[in-house]
Amino acid sequence: MxxxxxxxxxxxxxxxxxxxxxxxxxxxxxTPFLGGWTWAAVVGVLTLLATVILTAIGWRKRAFDKTAIQMQPLYDRVRAVEAEMATLEAKTVLARDDCATLTKLRNELRDDARRWPKCPLKGIDDLIEKYAEALYEDRARRLLPWSVGKKVDLALRRRDTAEELCRRLASAKEWIEPRLQR
Structure with a gap:
């Protein structure tokens, strides 16, 4: 047994x-789910993927915010040049000292043109200088009967320079504005 x-x-x-x-x-x-993958592994991979995507988005937003903070003074200077042009155009008598603010802004825009080479600011400092000179000559010259032709010529030159300067400032603002908004 x-x-x-x-x-x-x-x-x-x-x-x-x-x-x-x-x-x-x-x-x-x-057959097992996903050829041997467990639910925990799938959730882990999805979590890792979401973390990577959110981190990349965060880096992008921080880079955008940094650029926007750096571009804001440039945008303010462009608007200040426009405002100063309007102020100077409103004056009937002009002295050399009245163009000091415009000259200061011109120097700052020249530095900005070097800092942001893709911004359409090239040659804007020369235009501002030509505009200030033409404006001073136009407003400083007295209107005498024998100098009417010269006075009209100066006014036309100032107006043409002002139009070109306004066009360049507008294109610079159009280039800057999308970089300031999310």
């Missing part, structure tokens, strides 16, 4: 074999 321990062991071995065979049949019938 066989020993009771060996009978119990053979029964455990048979049940183990049948369990393994059942597990093999189930695994052959059903």
């Amino acid at each position: 066989p020993c009771s321990a060996s009978v119990a062991l053979s029964k455990v071995a048979q049940s183990y074999v049948s369990l393994v065979q059942t597990a093999d049949r189930v695994s052959q019938d059903h």
Whole structure:
């Protein structure tokens, strides 16, 4: 008669074999999700992907904000030149000292043109200088009967220079504005 321990062991071995065979049949019938990936691994990869995307967006926004902060003074200077031109145009008598603010802004815009080479500011300092000179000559010269032709010529030259300067300032503002807004 066989020993009771060996009978119990053979029964455990048979049940183990049948369990393994059942597990093999189930695994052959059903493939695991994503070829062996677990749900935790899928959630981890999605979390990593979202983190990378949000970090890239954050870096982009910070870079944009930094550029906007650097460009704001340039935009303010362009607007200040326009305002100063309007102020000087409104004056009937002009002294050399009245163009000091315009000259200061011209020097700052020259520096900005070097700092932002893609901005359409090239030659704007020369235009401002020509405009200030033409404006001074136009307003400083007295209107005498024999100098009417020269006075008209000076006024036309000043107006043409002012139009070109306004056109350049407008194109600079158009270039700057998208870089200031998100």
